[in-house]
Amino acid sequence: MDSLTQIVLGAAVGEAVLGKKVGNKAMFYGAIAGTIPDLDIVANLLTDAITAIEIHRGFTHSIFFSVVFAPIFGWLVSNIEKKSGLSWKHWSWLFFWALITHPILDGFTTWGTQFFWPFEYRVALKTIFVIDPLYTFPFLLFLILTMFQKRTSPKRRFYNRLGLTVSSSYLLITLILKGITYAKFEEALQEQQIAYNQLQTKPAPLNTVLWYANVETEDAFLIGDYSLFDSKPITFHSFPKNHHLLGDWIQNPNVKRLIKITENGWFTISKKKDQLYFNDLRFGLLNNNPKNPEFAFTYLLYEKEGIIYAKETEKNRGDAQKLLGDLWERVKGN
Structure with a gap:
């Protein structure tokens, strides 16, 4: 805390x-x-x-x-x-x-x-x-x-x-709210006939009314949200794992340490301007734009003298401020 x-x-x-x-x-x-x-x-x-x-x-x-x-x-x-x-x-x-x-x-x-x-x-x-x-x-x-x-x-x-x-x-x-919302996400996945391997839920920032779900499928992770005041079905957005982009780096000791930190696999890889970024899914997104997502914790992976390093990327304060406004609206239900 x-x-x-x-x-x-x-x-x-x-x-x-x-x-x-x-x-x-x-x-x-x-x-x-x-x-x-x-x-x-x-x-x-x-x-x-x-x-x-x-x-x-x-x-x-x-x-x-x-x-x-x-x-x-x-x-x-x-x-x-x-x-x-x-x-x-x-x-x-x-x-x-x-x-x-x-x-x-x-x-x-x-x-x-x-x-x-x-x-x-x-x-x-x-x-x-x-x-x-x-x-x-x-x-x-x-x-x-x-x-x-x-x-x-x-x-x-x-x-x-x-x-x-x-x-x-x-x-x-x-704990009770987590149990209630977890059941809602399970029900939504079943109704939408989404096959998945794992499901994790957590509260959104600053409250316990709005909850997020991370869902692991074969080739992607789904992220959905649910407010206790919702009346419409849960929507899930897909984010490809892209683990293959790591190539041989996936066997690198430092990359393995990062993977372990994410509870052994809750991460995606993105590529921008020939640079690889490691996105930790456990803490969700800083914006509500599935087409151009900005994760709460993203690390630039780079190699120097044969060693792979990770550097946390700077956050866009504007996105974070907008997220708070969107968050309040979303808490009130869809």
Whole structure:
């Protein structure tokens, strides 16, 4: 999830663990803990694009990281906050829960997390977009109300628990919505007599009313959308795989790593001006133009001194802004 959401979650968890003992300091350190796992983005500055993608939501988003580093951070804070009278065990407990809930939440997103690192298995339930106001803003409101209550006030615990309950309930609702929409896509494929190998669904940006489906067929991928307010049949747009364009590069170690990142095959290849582009289908399109699609994540493949590299292409901000307008209209139904 986005940084604000993780800060709010970390702060609320910190409050739940130690708020009664240290007040807003529990929120403060919980918020810090909630942001620590995402420091893996530093890899973007230190390494190549493929390695940075592999590192993101990996080690720092694992159970292992939470267990090992919570006592370390707890010890550091116990030395800073000696006047609090709390031991390193108290602070370690706060850091553990604030750290572990970060990847648990991220596990509901499309990107997912390597929660069981070093095992190469990514938990990705794909039920919530990385930015979802309906999850974050009510949660933030209850956190603010909590913040202005006295440390020993029953209202403080009530507001914080309410925020945690409402946000957690919303996550459960997204699981139900995913089940409902998945069935709708299956029904549409059956009615349109479309033979397919795999079907994946995920929510559209900023909401859980509009959902997207990626459908794998023999030679192409289909992308469709469905709003809970729709009254017309689902339409699927076809995008050829074009995996053959990779030629011998498909056996290249770096290209194999990219393919693995896309959950072993959810990608297309496009060719423009004799240059090959690797399109990651998991995150959909930035525009609604099937004839000239712009995917959310596209990488230029190029060879240098016998090594294949990948460089993420720059996004067209104009298309992204138009997408938000189109998205709002589409959410309202067809």
